[in-house]
Amino acid sequence: MRAKSQIAGLPVYQPGKPIEEVKREFNLTEIIKLASNENPFGSSPKAVEAAKDACVNLAIYPDGAGFELRQKIAQFYDVEVGQVILGNGSDEIVQMICRTYLTPGSNTVMAEPTFPMYKINAVIEGADAIEVPLKEGVHDLDAMLQRIDSNTKVVWVCNPNNPSGTYNSAEEVESFLQKVPSDVLVVLDEAYYEYAYAKDYPESLPLLEKYPNLIILRTFSKIYGLAALRIGYGLASKEIIHLTNHVREPFNANRVAQSAAQAALDDQEYVQYCKEKNRQGLEQFYKAFDQMNLFYYPSQGNFILVDTGLPGNDVFQTLLRQGLIVRSGQALGFPTFVRITVGTEEQNEKMIQALRKIVGR
Ligand SMILES: Cc1ncc(COP(=O)(O)O)c(C=O)c1O
Incomplete structure (x- = not known):
């Protein structure tokens, strides 16, 4: 069998970890997924x-x-x-x-x-x-x-x-x-x-x-x-x-x-609502990261890339055990970062509290 030679060298695209999989793996019932830049408010x-x-x-x-x-x-x-x-x-x-x-x-x-x-x-x-x-x-x-x-x-x-x-x-x-x-x-x-x-x-x-x-x-x-x-x-x-x-x-x-x-x-009313909520969520993260003295890239999207100063995969795993799914920056070219989708105010707060404990600030 002779597949195209370039395929073997390609990484398989890694999506954010699915909620169902994390529930099964860690025997958890409540999961917050802020890993795939989805809309935390759902659809219109x-x-x-x-x-x-x-x-x-x-x-x-x-x-x-x-x-x-x-x-x-x-x-x-x-x-x-x-x-x-x-x-x-x-x-x-x-x-x-x-x-x-x-x-x-x-x-x-x-x-x-x-x-x-x-x-x-x-x-x-x-x-x-x-x-x-x-x-x-x-x-x-x-x-x-x-x-x-x-x-x-x-x-x-x-x-x-x-x-x-x-x-x-x-x-x-x-x-x-x-x-x-x-x-x-x-x-x-x-x-x-x-x-x-x-x-x-x-x-x-x-x-x-x-x-x-x-x-x-x-x-x-x-x-x-x-x-x-x-x-x-x-x-x-x-x-x-x-x-x-x-x-x-x-x-x-x-x-x-x-x-x-x-x-x-x-x-479009729904779109405007989500845009405003997202902006507030970004501010919530910025404020917390400034307090923790963590570097981040100000974002125009619905996600934020933050430098935890620790290996991204470790932070990802520690959060995962608590039912919080993010993306490790390691596979994304930012080894000490994690990428977090902006969630609801409550979800963001839970994420911030968990991160505070991990980075010890
Ligand atoms: C920059 C960018 N382009 C395209 C896509 C693909 O989006 P979809 O195929 O869901 O429209 C994504 C999804 O995360 C993205 O971040």
Whole structure:
């Protein structure tokens, strides 16, 4: 059996530890999972209703083209339907981009550390992943530009970046786009876009008109609280969407997800509520970490990367035994850090108290 040689060297993507698994392993009944940047407030009740209604038609394939949801997204952002593509999570759009653009011998430029699926999918396609270290926790866009060569097909900018929560400003992103060769695709992954509140965080939609080599990725998994349904989307020129559609699986966005996402998009009040709560939660963590004298990266997402000064895996394990799930920074390129998703006020408090005991401050 001769699998692609590059597969053997790839790490298998490690998701946050599932609640059920921790319950079983540690014989616990109460678990707080702040490990996968999910929405601690759940989904909009309107989206849940729509999901239930859609279950009446489970025997029928969904609309493969996802027209109604794409139309709703297009109206929401004032773009054309042909500029929207749906994915089984934005994960799948990352995969589709790699399938469309990357070949053996080509390369793709990304930050390091960043969201791991860019590299995993690029390597599967046989392309070289050129990783450019973050500078003080932020994408070093100038250094990334310098690594682009004639074999570069795709460049990834994760903004805000996972796992650091840091961001590049509107000015930085635009200046980068001006300099990237027009035949190189720029992927702006904005999975946490709705959480960002910095005044100079980019409003990227208008950039689509100016830069036909740009694709923006967003998702219903984060602030919209629909992670279980797997639904994300890409916004780009019609040409990019048309090309990417060639590699899309026939019914990639399922019926329940398409219905729930439409209702979720309509409930912007819920989005604003979650955004505000998240901001308060970040402040709660900042205050506690300042008191403990722990370094952290101020975040524009719904998670925070904090330096405990101890091996991340040990902190992760100690928290796990108490029923608190986080992500160790060790596998994320930050050996003494943990990444914590912002939870409810009560969940955050429990996490802070547990951390205080572990770091002894
Ligand atoms: C930066 C980033 N992009 C994409 C994704 C994938 O999200 P989904 O496939 O659930 O839309 C995630 C999930 O954590 C992420 O952090």
